[in-house]
Amino acid sequence: MTCARVDRRMSDWLDGxxxxxxxxxxxxxxxxxxxxxxxxxxxxxxxxLLAGLPRLEAREPVAPQVLERLELEAxxxxxxxxxxxxxxxxxxxxMLPSLAPAALVLVGVLAAVLALDSGPLPEVHLAPGAWGxxxxxxxxxxxxxPSADVDLPREMAGLDLSPEVLAGRGEGSFFVETVxxxxxxxxxxxxxxxxxxxxxxxxxxxxxxxxxxVRFRGRPVAVSVYRLISRMEVRSPAPRI
Amino acid sequence: xxxxxxxxxxxxxAGAGQDGGLVASCRSGxxxxxxxxxxxxxxMVVNLSARLxxxxxxxxxxxxxxxxxxxxxxxxxxxxxxxxxxxYRIAVNQCHNRRxxxxxxxxxKEEALDEGLLVPEASSAxxxxxxxxxxxxxxxxxxxxxxxxxxxxxxxxxSVLVLxxxxxxxxxxxxxxxxxxxxxxxxxxxxxxEAMRVRLRDLVEEGATP
Numbered sequence: 001m002t003c004a005r006v007d008r009r010m011s012d013w014l015d016g017x018x019x020x021x022x023x024x025x026x027x028x029x030x031x032x033x034x035x036x037x038x039x040x041x042x043x044x045x046x047x048x049l050l051a052g053l054p055r056l057e058a059r060e061p062v063a064p065q066v067l068e069r070l071e072l073e074a075x076x077x078x079x080x081x082x083x084x085x086x087x088x089x090x091x092x093x094x095m096l097p098s099l100a101p102a103a104l105v106l107v108g109v110l111a112a113v114l115a116l117d118s119g120p121l122p123e124v125h126l127a128p129g130a131w132g133x134x135x136x137x138x139x140x141x142x143x144x145x146p147s148a149d150v151d152l153p154r155e156m157a158g159l160d161l162s163p164e165v166l167a168g169r170g171e172g173s174f175f176v177e178t179v180x181x182x183x184x185x186x187x188x189x190x191x192x193x194x195x196x197x198x199x200x201x202x203x204x205x206x207x208x209x210x211x212x213x214v215r216f217r218g219r220p221v222a223v224s225v226y227r228l229i230s231r232m233e234v235r236s237p238a239p240r241i
Numbered sequence: 242x243x244x245x246x247x248x249x250x251x252x253x254x255a256g257a258g259q260d261g262g263l264v265a266s267c268r269s270g271x272x273x274x275x276x277x278x279x280x281x282x283x284x285m286v287v288n289l290s291a292r293l294x295x296x297x298x299x300x301x302x303x304x305x306x307x308x309x310x311x312x313x314x315x316x317x318x319x320x321x322x323x324x325x326x327x328x329y330r331i332a333v334n335q336c337h338n339r340r341x342x343x344x345x346x347x348x349x350k351e352e353a354l355d356e357g358l359l360v361p362e363a364s365s366a367x368x369x370x371x372x373x374x375x376x377x378x379x380x381x382x383x384x385x386x387x388x389x390x391x392x393x394x395x396x397x398x399x400s401v402l403v404l405x406x407x408x409x410x411x412x413x414x415x416x417x418x419x420x421x422x423x424x425x426x427x428x429x430x431x432x433x434x435e436a437m438r439v440r441l442r443d444l445v446e447e448g449a450t451p
Binding site: 002008010011012014015017039042045046047049050051052053054055056057058060061062063065066067069070172173193194197230 | 276284286287289292298305310312342380384387388391406427430431434446
């Protein structure tokens with residue numbers, strides 16, 4: 001057996017995956033070739049270093065957090081087909097971190113404006129150099145986020161996930177924002193993250209959804225809905241626990 | 242929809258269904274059984290995620306996502322693989338998705354694990370309890386070097402190495418967990434080990450036969 005052939009088979013030999021005759025041949029070569037023997041020894045050391053890595057565990061057990069999230073999902077009546085609605089807080093890992101302070105500023109300014117003016121929603125201008133001119137909050141151009149004061153819009157009918165919509169999917173997930181307009185129609189669907197190639201039909205289904213209009217302090221407002229759509233979850237059955 | 246279109250179809254995985262009782266209890270709506278399932282497997286999921294992502298906070302988040310996914314997909318688990326292998330596959334997919342998310346957000350967060358929110362398992366800590374401070378520091382530095390070398394590899398190579406060498410799966414189990422043929426696992430393992438040998442040359446030579 002040549003050194004080049006030993007080189008190609010070394011990893012399988014270390015895993016005990018070579019047939020016995022070939023393994024004997026390779027062992028025989030190693031007993032005669034110092035270079036290959038040294039390499040085999042070094043590869044064993046690599047395995048030893050990896051196997052010797054300390055095992056890590058979370059400081060807080062994961063199980064209670066998972067059960068809490070499942071209970072939360074059950075309480076909020078999530079869609080059976082697992083098009084995943086996420087609360088704003090639950091979506092934190094996937095949200096632009098800057099949205100949180102922006103939302104706080106906008107909600108504060110909006111509350112002050114609404115308290116003074118019962119007329120049409122005005123344009124809101126923040127300090128120059130901070131956020132620039134911001135369209136009126138709660139409009140389609142600047143929708144609100146669901147919060148304690150702003151309900152998540154309810155779908156008037158379930159999402160159409162007919163066989164035509166579900167056919168021919170790949171793997172992976174994508175994260176979409178749906179802006180629900182003040183009249184309950186969908187003003188826009190934006191893929192924020194993930195590969196949504198070939199998902200035109202599903203995105204169109206999201207655009208065609210109708211919701212019950214959301215009101216904030218008596219006014220109809222536009223609201224953003226965030227969804228993580230997993231192609232695996234789309235096929236899963238309804239949770240029963 | 243045919244079974245062949247399912248990306249995580251347990252039917253494509255080979256193995257024995259030793260966890261049938263627990264899975265059956267979960268399917269019947271036993272929340273305590275599902276809690277038990279999570280407790281039994283969260284250690285391996287957290288460790289795998291931490292090693293694949295190099296970020297303790299992300300690893301913890303991913304672990305939660307993994308078990309939510311497990312919960313939703315248990316109805317499709319047929320027991321042709323071990324539950325462990327099936328969960329490993331979900332975990333690897335979740336880590337891969339999270340990495341792609343970082344990449345699209347131009348956030349290369351893969352750095353050596355600082356282990357800030359994670360702790361070594363009690364068994365690992367016990368193993369190191371008798372070493373002197375110098376030896377403990379040396380072992381810690383070695384672990385950081387190995388983790389750093391892991392994070393420099395492609396995700397494909399990293400995942401086969403972690404599943405095979407760190408988690409101790411067989412090549413067939415790694416193949417099932419990654420959804421690739423065993424031959425692909427072996428060739429990736431070979432290249433990944435060689436790459437690690439080069440990257441960790443000084444550590445490797447430290448203990449090599451003269």
